[in-house]
Every structure is written in structure tokens, then in C-alpha cells.
Amino acid sequence: MDAIDRLLVRLLEEDARRTYNELSAQVRLSANTVADRVRRLRAAGVIRGFRADLDPAALGRGLTMVSDVRLREDVDRTHFERELHRVPQVVSGARMTGEYDYQLRLACLGPAEFETVVDRLKREHGVRELRSRLVLHELDVSATGLLDLA
Amino acid sequence: MDAIDRLLVRLLEEDARRTYNELSAQVRLSANTVADRVRRLRAAGVIRGFRADLDPAALGRGLTMVSDVRLREDVDRTHFERELHRVPQVVSGARMTGEYDYQLRLACLGPAEFETVVDRLKREHGVRELRSRLVLHELDVSATGLLDLA
DNA sequence: AATGAAAGCACACTGGT
DNA sequence: ACCAGTGTGCTTTCATT
Numbered sequence: 001m002d003a004i005d006r007l008l009v010r011l012l013e014e015d016a017r018r019t020y021n022e023l024s025a026q027v028r029l030s031a032n033t034v035a036d037r038v039r040r041l042r043a044a045g046v047i048r049g050f051r052a053d054l055d056p057a058a059l060g061r062g063l064t065m066v067s068d069v070r071l072r073e074d075v076d077r078t079h080f081e082r083e084l085h086r087v088p089q090v091v092s093g094a095r096m097t098g099e100y101d102y103q104l105r106l107a108c109l110g111p112a113e114f115e116t117v118v119d120r121l122k123r124e125h126g127v128r129e130l131r132s133r134l135v136l137h138e139l140d141v142s143a144t145g146l147l148d149l150a
Numbered sequence: 151m152d153a154i155d156r157l158l159v160r161l162l163e164e165d166a167r168r169t170y171n172e173l174s175a176q177v178r179l180s181a182n183t184v185a186d187r188v189r190r191l192r193a194a195g196v197i198r199g200f201r202a203d204l205d206p207a208a209l210g211r212g213l214t215m216v217s218d219v220r221l222r223e224d225v226d227r228t229h230f231e232r233e234l235h236r237v238p239q240v241v242s243g244a245r246m247t248g249e250y251d252y253q254l255r256l257a258c259l260g261p262a263e264f265e266t267v268v269d270r271l272k273r274e275h276g277v278r279e280l281r282s283r284l285v286l287h288e289l290d291v292s293a294t295g296l297l298d299l300a
Numbered sequence: 301a302a303t304g305a306a307a308g309c310a311c312a313c314t315g316g317t
Numbered sequence: 318a319c320c321a322g323t324g325t326g327c328t329t330t331c332a333t334t
Binding site: 045097 | 164166194195197199200206234235237238239246248283284286
């Protein structure tokens with residue numbers, strides 16, 4: 001994980017579809033060596049994968065809510081986590097310390113859909129309490145931050 | 151934005167480096183047409199870009215905190231949002247409704263670094279109050295959700 | 301919008317320093 | 318770890334429907 005690896009990661013973070021050839025020109029190594037390095041970064045788990053970055057709004061999901069969630073005492077967390085992918089509006093989530101057990105991010109068509117999601121989480125997934133707020137807008141914080149101290 | 155576009159988006163969401171050739175085999179159109187469709191999806195803003203998905207832990211940032219933030223009355227939100235990228239530990243953020251003004255996600259080396267970030271946000275960025283909790287682990291919710299109703 | 305043909309590139313191998 | 322050469326496969330452009 002030297003300076004060149006960090007540069008490669010940064011370039012792929014900007015545009016994951018850059019060719020090895022293009023990368024090689026930037027880092028002044030052969031395309032071959034670059035491909036090797038990228039494979040190593042993947043194998044090491046630094047790069048988890050390459051994803052298309054989608055705009056929920058452009059897909060009609062203009063309403064994003066962040067919901068803190070507390071589960072009922074009797075529900076199994078592992079089970080909750082496994083079953084959560086059945087609710088398509090849940091776009092991410094994390095277990096957290098603090099007053100609540102999880103924080104979920106919900107991308108919805110509108111308030112009506114959010115309402116059905118709330119009901120569903122309570123009815124089918126053992127959610128006891130739910131504290132939600134609306135995302136007004138996302139900040140773009142140029143994801144290069146992860147590399148500045150790595 | 152028909153069913154084929156949705157399938158393409160899903161495939162690129164799984165692996166953004168799939169070739170047009172591979173995609174063409176999946177959707178039973180020519181590679182050419184697939185490339186056209188993907189370009190259109192980009193132009194339409196449905197696909198914002200292609201990103202390498204990095205593991206903060208593998209980069210040494212093993213401590214992720216979620217912090218709700220309230221700004222001092224006198225600070226300009228636009229300015230706050232523009233200057234935030236100077237704090238490399240801030241990996242994402244959003245303006246929100248509710249008791250707090252923003253929610254930030256902070257990827258830190260450890261508690262000591264988090265402490266310096268807290269101080270810096272208060273000293274340099276007009277943060278008045280900060281309510282933080284630790285991310286225990288992220289859930290993986292197979293990001294296909296955005297497409298199931300799109 | 302979709303297709304096929306063909307030129308130009310990029311990629312994965314192998315082998316070699 | 319890095320590089321060069323080679324064959325194969327990919328992307329792109331253009332003409333066509």
C-alpha cells in the first residue's frame with residue numbers, strides 16, 4: 001500500500017471504468033503492472049468492488065428518510081439483519097451504539113410509501129420504535145478523504 | 151427507462167467494470183446498443199458515475215462514527231458545506247430535518263483522531279453541538295432495492 | 301432505437317529481468 | 318515487483334434499417 005496504490009485507488013474511486021492503460025499513463029507504470037496492483041488491492045480487500053453510483057431521485061425515489069430503530073426485546077438481531085433486504089426501500093443500514101439499535105436509510109417514492117414501510121418494519125420485522133427525519137440534501141464531500149491519511 | 155435499462159443498471163451496480171460485451175449477452179442486445187443505453191443512462195443522471203467501493207477498515211480507518219451536528223446561529227450553511235471537504239475524516243453528510251442541522255459520517259483511525267475531529271469541527275467549522283454514536287457494523291442490503299419499484 | 305462490419309485498443313497470458 | 322510481446326476479445330465509429 002504505497003503512494004502509487006493510493007493514487008490508483010483514488011483514480012478508480014473517481015471513475016471505476018478507467019482502463020488499465022489510462023491508469024498506467026497516470027502512474028507511469030506499465031498497464032500490466034497496474035492490473036497486477038489493482039488485483040492485489042482487490043484481494044487485500046481495500047477495494048471491495050466497483051459499483052455504479054445511482055441517483056435515487058432520477059429513479060423516482062425522491063424522498064430519503066433516515067430512521068433510528070429500536071427492536072422489540074424478543075427479536076433476534078441476526079434474523080432482523082438477514083430479512084431486511086426484503087424491504088427494497090432500505091438502501092443502507094448499520095448497527096449502532098446509543099439509544100437505538102440500528103440506523104436505516106430509506107429511499108421512498110413519497111410520504112405514502114414511507115408510511116407503508118414504517119408499518120411493515122413494525123409489523124414484519126420486530127421494530128418497536130422508530131425515529132425518523134427527512135434528508136433535505138446530501139453533501140458531496142469528494143470521497144478522497146479516506147486516502148489522505150491511509 | 152424500460153426493463154432492459156433496469157437490468158443494465160442492476161448489473162453495473164453489482165460490478166461496474168463489466169464489459170459491454172458481457173452486458174450484451176445478459177440482455178440479448180448488441181454490445182453496441184448496450185453501450186448506447188448506458189451512455190443515455192449516464193446522460194439522464196440515473197447513473198451518476200462508477201466508483202471503486204473502498205473498505206475504510208482496510209485503509210486503517212477502523213472507527214466509524216455518526217454525528218448529528220447543530221451549527222452556531224451565526225454560521226452560513228453554504229459556507230459550512232463548502233468547507234467540510236477539508237476534514238478528510240468526513241466521508242459523507244446530509245442536511246436533515248429535526249433537532250439537528252446535519253448528520254455526518256466520520257471514518258477515523260481511532261478515538262484519538264475522532265477527538266481531534268470533534269475539536270476541529272467546533273473550532274473551525276462553527277459546530278455548536280455534536281451528538282455522536284459508534285457504528286458497530288454496516289448491514290449489506292444488496293443495493294438492488296432502488297430498482298425494484300423504479 | 302437497434303444492428304453488423306471493421307479498425308483500433310485494451311486485456312490477460314506467458315515468459316523473462 | 319515490474320515489463321514486453323502476443324493472441325484474443327472489446328469498444329467504437331459508421332453505414333444501414
